[in-house]
Amino acid sequence: MARRIILCDGAESARLWAQIGAGDDEDLTWIPRDKESRARPAGFHALQGGLAPESIARLNPKLGDEFAVVSEDLPFARNAVTVISEAAPDAPVLVLSDKVDVEDLPDHPCLLRAGLRSLIRDDIDEEFSHLSNLQRLVALRTLMEPREKLGILLQPDPDPDGIACGYALRALLGRKSPTAPMISFGEVKRPENRAMIKALGIEIRTVTPDELDEFDGLALLDVQPSVFGENPPARVRSVDLVIDHHPERSGYDAVLKDIRPRYGATSTILTEYLRAADLDIRPKLATALVYGIKSDTQLLGRETSRHDINAFAHLHGLHSPALLRRIERPALPTDGLRALGRALSQTSVEAGIHLLVLGRVREDVIPQVADLGLQAEGAEWSIAAGTVGGDLVFSVRNVGYVRAAGDVVRAVVEGLGVGGGHRSMAKGIIPLKAFRKVYGGATRKQIRDALHDAFVKAINTPAS
Ligand SMILES: [Mn+2]
Numbered sequence: 001m002a003r004r005i006i007l008c009d010g011a012e013s014a015r016l017w018a019q020i021g022a023g024d025d026e027d028l029t030w031i032p033r034d035k036e037s038r039a040r041p042a043g044f045h046a047l048q049g050g051l052a053p054e055s056i057a058r059l060n061p062k063l064g065d066e067f068a069v070v071s072e073d074l075p076f077a078r079n080a081v082t083v084i085s086e087a088a089p090d091a092p093v094l095v096l097s098d099k100v101d102v103e104d105l106p107d108h109p110c111l112l113r114a115g116l117r118s119l120i121r122d123d124i125d126e127e128f129s130h131l132s133n134l135q136r137l138v139a140l141r142t143l144m145e146p147r148e149k150l151g152i153l154l155q156p157d158p159d160p161d162g163i164a165c166g167y168a169l170r171a172l173l174g175r176k177s178p179t180a181p182m183i184s185f186g187e188v189k190r191p192e193n194r195a196m197i198k199a200l201g202i203e204i205r206t207v208t209p210d211e212l213d214e215f216d217g218l219a220l221l222d223v224q225p226s227v228f229g230e231n232p233p234a235r236v237r238s239v240d241l242v243i244d245h246h247p248e249r250s251g252y253d254a255v256l257k258d259i260r261p262r263y264g265a266t267s268t269i270l271t272e273y274l275r276a277a278d279l280d281i282r283p284k285l286a287t288a289l290v291y292g293i294k295s296d297t298q299l300l301g302r303e304t305s306r307h308d309i310n311a312f313a314h315l316h317g318l319h320s321p322a323l324l325r326r327i328e329r330p331a332l333p334t335d336g337l338r339a340l341g342r343a344l345s346q347t348s349v350e351a352g353i354h355l356l357v358l359g360r361v362r363e364d365v366i367p368q369v370a371d372l373g374l375q376a377e378g379a380e381w382s383i384a385a386g387t388v389g390g391d392l393v394f395s396v397r398n399v400g401y402v403r404a405a406g407d408v409v410r411a412v413v414e415g416l417g418v419g420g421g422h423r424s425m426a427k428g429i430i431p432l433k434a435f436r437k438v439y440g441g442a443t444r445k446q447i448r449d450a451l452h453d454a455f456v457k458a459i460n461t462p463a464s
Pocket of ligand 1: 222296
């Protein structure tokens with residue numbers, strides 16, 4: 001079995017190591033410092049002959065053995081690295097020191113440095129942060145326990161972050177929808193969000209401000225009352241709980257507040273609660289939270305903190321990839337596929353732009369076709385357009401290093417409709433009425449030509 005050969009500089013570092021506990025495969029040696037008492041730290045043997053190549057050779061290092069040097073003293077650490085590489089040139093070396101810089105150590109083909117005390121310190125800090133999350137959760141549970149009916153209020157047209165948080169809060173409180181329903185002043189509209197609640201089997205009730213009277217507890221997640229207009233209903237200006245990652249707003253009271261503007265998603269805060277409580281995170285809940293974090297941070301790109309990345313990594317091991325796929329790629333209806341087939345049969349990529357006009361389709365088909373369109377050879381931009389109700393709806397994707405998709409869509413819809421988005425994804429809506437007024441009609445060919453010209457112009461206009 002490969003060994004770890006530990007060389008500790010003096011009794012203090014040896015005792016620290018002994019207190020942490022040695023592994024079965026560790027060979028513990030120490031080199032007493034000058035004038036130091038030679039009392040042997042538990043489990044250690046002194047390196048016979050001091051720090052010299054022959055002493056290391058007597059340890060009989062074999063292929064696969066690894067060395068650690070524990071020292072806060074630069075001359076000792078330098079010397080140790082030199083001596084080890086003379087006696088065992090192929091052995092990797094880990095220098096554990098908070099004071100020694102890796103640049104000051106001799107060149108070595110396989111050497112790493114880490115701070116021993118700061119490593120332990122980081123772990124302790126992490127445990128304290130679990131503890132403060134647990135403390136918030138204890139207060140939250142104490143407050144909510146006696147409430148018979150808790151309303152979990154999300155923003156109007158709830159998004160994945162808010163929905164995942166509502167789901168997580170229920171798990172934290174051990175409640176189900178009858179005693180803790182998710183509610184909103186506006187229904188879930190976006191097709192991808194509808195796909196999420198359908199896949200997770202979640203219900204979100206649309207309520208009027210008057211209907212809030214039936215709840216004896218109110219929790220706002222991923223939202224603060226100012227979102228409900230300049231004069232929010234009285235009932236939401238005094239609530240029990242607010243957990244949010246948007247900048248803190250004034251004009252309301254909450255018994256408990258946990259607002260962390262540096263976080264990329266409120267789902268991250270709820271994930272920290274779940275971890276602090278050491279609750280079993282079921283695959284469905286993990287999937288909801290993964291999707292909440294992903295969609296609020298543009299897949300850990302925009303406004304992401306290390307907290308979001310830690311939470312995401314933890315959840316990733318627990319989520320259901322199949323369920324996530326179903327949320328992100330809702331099933332395409334056959335008539336949508338036929339519309340795609342017709343559009344693809346006459347497709348072309350011109351000047352990096354791949355435009356697919358689908359005709360009348362279900363709205364959630366459009367973003368999926370836009371994703372697909374970007375895979376065409378030579379495509380830097382993919383635009384999928386379709387008619388939904390009385391609107392022309394289009395989704396835009398790009399390869400990321402070109403003009404921001406959101407800016408381009410805003411330029412295209414200017415004066416005609418609404419639109420916006422981010423660097424590489426955007427969406428626009430133009431009422432067919434407005435489209436006809438400008439272009440005289442709305443056949444598929446007219447839509448194709450008009451959108452193509454508008455996009456060429458917008459993409460090639462430098463950002464102002
Ligand atoms: Mn959010």
